[in-house]
Amino acid sequence: MSELLTGIGELLTNDPERPKIADAAVVVEGETIAWVGEASQAPAADRRTFLQGRAMLPGWVDSHTHLVFAGDRSAEFGARMAGESYAAGGIGVTTGATRAASDATLTALVGDRVHEAVKGGTTYLETKTGYGLTVEEEARAARIAAASVDEVSFLGAHLVPRGDDGEPVDAEEYVDLVCGPMLEAVRPYVSWADVFCEEGAFTPEQSRRVLEACRDAGLGLRVHGNQLGESGGVALAVELGAASVDHVNFVSDVDVDALAGADTVATVLPACDLSTRAPLAPARRLLDAGATVAIASNCNPGTSYTSSMNFCVGTAVLQMGLTIVEAVRAATWGGARALRREVARDGAPAVGSITVGARADLHVLDAPAAIHLAYRPGMPLTWGVWRAGQQVVAPVL
Numbered sequence: 035m036s037e038l039l040t041g042i043g044e045l046l047t048n049d050p051e052r053p054k055i056a057d058a059a060v061v062v063e064g065e066t067i068a069w070v071g072e073a074s075q076a077p078a079a080d081r082r083t084f085l086q087g088r089a090m091l092p093g094w095v096d097s098h099t100h101l102v103f104a105g106d107r108s109a110e111f112g113a114r115m116a117g118e119s120y121a122a123g124g125i126g127v128t129t130g131a132t133r134a135a136s137d138a139t140l141t142a143l144v145g146d147r148v149h150e151a152v153k154g155g156t157t158y159l160e161t162k163t164g165y166g167l168t169v170e171e172e173a174r175a176a177r178i179a180a181a182s183v184d185e186v187s188f189l190g191a192h193l194v195p196r197g198d199d200g201e202p203v204d205a206e207e208y209v210d211l212v213c214g215p216m217l218e219a220v221r222p223y224v225s226w227a228d229v230f231c232e233e234g235a236f237t238p239e240q241s242r243r244v245l246e247a248c249r250d251a252g253l254g255l256r257v258h259g260n261q262l263g264e265s266g267g268v269a270l271a272v273e274l275g276a277a278s279v280d281h282v283n284f285v286s287d288v289d290v291d292a293l294a295g296a297d298t299v300a301t302v303l304p305a306c307d308l309s310t311r312a313p314l315a316p317a318r319r320l321l322d323a324g325a326t327v328a329i330a331s332n333c334n335p336g337t338s339y340t341s342s343m344n345f346c347v348g349t350a351v352l353q354m355g356l357t358i359v360e361a362v363r364a365a366t367w368g369g370a371r372a373l374r375r376e377v378a379r380d381g382a383p384a385v386g387s388i389t390v391g392a393r394a395d396l397h398v399l400d401a402p403a404a405i406h407l408a409y410r411p412g413m414p415l416t417w418g419v420w421r422a423g424q425q426v427v428a429p430v431l
């Protein structure tokens with residue numbers, strides 16, 4: 035069964051040969067894209083959908099979220115808006131609430147969050163463990179995540195947890211646990227390892243231990259780095275060949291040069307920067323230096339309680355100095371690159387671009403051009419979403 039989507043006012047493809055096409059059409063055959071070009075040249079198909087001049091982009095690839103959690107931290111957010119600063123310790127509050135939730139509750143919460151993301155145009159999604167922090171709880175989070183999202187990262191090294199006496203347990207002993215029994219317990223469910231390399235969380239040496247053990251177990255690497263200061267996370271990520279280093283708010287010229295010369299993607303998290311009143315990550319500087327930049331939502335209860343990639347992309351244009359084409363590319367192809375999914379892998383088609391052979395993940399806006407994401411911030415512009423060739427969001431008429 036093939037479907038011709040035509041009447042596309044503006045098509046953003048991420049194809050370097052043809053990044054933008056006016057008056058375009060796309061043919062979907064099964065779960066992949068079979069043809070892309072000008073509407074006047076389009077071949078016939080079994081079905082024809084006329085999009086009345088609306089813009090089409092690849093579905094968002096959200097490469098950084100923390101969806102497996104229970105509880106509420108709005109009071110902490112309110113205190114921050116009144117002048118408090120963000121600290122890693124808040125993770126412990128969510129850990130308590132998450133441990134207390136049943137499997138059914140957590141599964142339903144994750145399902146609702148995935149549904150919300152898809153309604154906002156997200157078609158490929160990563161999420162992390164990291165609010166369990168015991169062998170059993172991390173394994174449970176990984177199992178629940180694996181049933182609901184495309185890629186799961188093991189973030190046992192999110193925070194050194196507190197013991198029964200209310201004090202943080204010994205950090206080195208906790209790292210031993212993460213590298214040993216915890217890694218073994220989550221291994222069936224995860225393909226990535228992540229670590230929070232930051233003051234108040236894990237030192238570069240502890241982070242290195244975790245990342246090396248996970249790499250030896252066959253996991254790809256990602257790092258939360260340079261969020262609260264120059265933590266050494268960027269240098270470590272580049273040295274170990276991590277696929278992505280995320281946050282990157284506080285980077286030196288040396289960090290920027292290292293990212294420019296590396297395969298490690300710099301993932302910026304604009305909604306998190308606003309919610310923590312942090313200096314915005316220097317996405318413009320990173321792009322100008324030649325680094326690959328991704329944009330992700332970092333949806334989590336502490337620093338960024340939104341999965342709206344429309345909002346993140348609009349903010350990247352309004353506040354970070356990216357053009358709309360750069361921002362859309364970072365939130366689609368960039369996210370895919372951060373997950374090493376911008377090319378076909380293990381027989382599965384590439385994601386993050388509208389090119390022949392890629393997975394048919396399509397996001398249609400109720401607007402004639404993608405720039406409306408920044409021009410009309412906060413408006414519900416997602417009109418239709420196709421995931422692997424199936425329409426999963428349709429307009430309410």
Ligand SMILES: N=CN[C@@H](CCC(=O)O)C(=O)O
Pocket residue numbers: 100122124125128230258261306332334335336337338
């Ligand atoms: N920075 C570390 N982890 C999350 C926040 C987690 C939390 O505060 O609950 C982040 O990516 O921002």
Ligand SMILES: [Zn+2]
Pocket residue numbers: 098099100258332334
């Ligand atoms: Zn995060």
